[in-house]
Amino acid sequence: MKSLSESDEFTHRVYDIYKSKASKQTIWMGIHRSDYLVHFDKQPMIKQVELNTIASSFSSLSSKTDLLHRYLANRTDFFNEFAPEHLDIKTSAFPKNESGTAVASGLAKAHSLYGVPGAKVLMVVQPNENNIFDQRWIEQELFTTHGVKVIRRSLYEISQLATLEGPENRLHIGADEIAVTYFRAGYGPGDYPTDFEWEARATIEESFSIKCPNAAYHLVGSKKMQQVLAMPNMLEKFLNKEHSELLRSSFTGLYPLDSSPEGIQAYENALKDPLKYVLKPQREGGGNNYYGQDIVVQLNKMTAKERSGFILMDLIKPPPLRNSLVRRGQLSDAEVISELGIYGIWIGDRDVCLLNTSGGHLLRTKSSNSNEGGVAAGFAVLDSPFLI
DSSP, rough: HHHHHOOOHHHHHHHHHHHHHHOOOOEEEEEEEEEEEEEEEEEEEEEEEEOOSOOOOHHHHHHHHHHHHHHHHHOOHHHHHHHHOOOOOOOSSSSOOHHHHHHHHHHHHHHHTTTTTOOOEEEETTOSSSSSSHHHHHHHHHHHHHHEEEEEEEEEHHHHHHEETTTEEEEEETTEEEEEEESSSOOOOGGSSSSHHHHHEEEHHHHHSEETHHHHHHHHHHHHHHHHTTSSSSSSGGGGGHHHHHTTTTOOEEEEEESSHHHHHHHHHHHOOOGEEEESSOOOSOOEEETTTHHHHHHHOOOOOHHTTTTEOOOOOOOOOOEEETTEEEEEEEOOOOOEEEEEEEETTTEEEEEEEEEEEEEEEEEOOOOOOOOOTTTTTOOOOOOO
């Protein structure tokens, strides 16, 4: 992270908060989404695209999409009408999706561990949030099922309203004590247009609220960390041999672009054959990666120091299918590929695991000629996996 922060200003600011703003709160929380594509090379294999550790979205709307497709299958018999004769499509082929309740359950567990029944969950959101409905379902589920109230504030609003009280730096927004701070914003440079937003992030970090995530956990989700974890013998520091091999089988090739011999070799390989790779910066939210000849253009613009803020990844090549997409109210038939996201919720106190559970799934489908995959960014649509 130190090396990366020297070439990436956004990572530098988050890393600086991690180093300088200690909290007495020892409980950490993560809501992850691990994203996968099917890679086809002689036979299909599942390969990890990335692991999201901050603002993992669409858990609510994914569960609603699942209900929509189950309803349409039962109500219209549409799928069987167009299915091959040997295939009898039933709603039992839709895998159960608990993403609509799992995130709220995890936040409720963290709230209970904080130990102040009247405290609230602070959801950090973007101004004029356009993904509000995915977030509102979590807010509703937290209150109706768990009796926990949510308040929504932008980073700028937090900078104006937040106070730290008592020897433990308990976070208050106005009169409300905050048990859990749940970030649905703050994952990219655009969320910090002024120093006020960075001040808010620092205040949250040193507070006693349980952060989802804190700065360290945010940094763990960086592309650089994904590349480092894929290095030989790295997983074995955390897992036994069997589990390490199983996890590593989902990794594609990941390479540094720093001044190391491996980084220089990756740089030369990318210039020589860019169609084999994806160039990734340390960014979340979709629309940030480079493909094909754009890789050559970008690398030729960069200094060696700037390159070290990126990683290179083998291009995953999923087999395309035909399907119908509805985007912005328009129906289109297209050759598509789908990306599967698996949610996970984790809470720990130092070296004690308090919660470690899967949290349902998300399927995003997009045109096969689109390189990016974000729904909120406008590249993909929500979909449902169908098991045969």
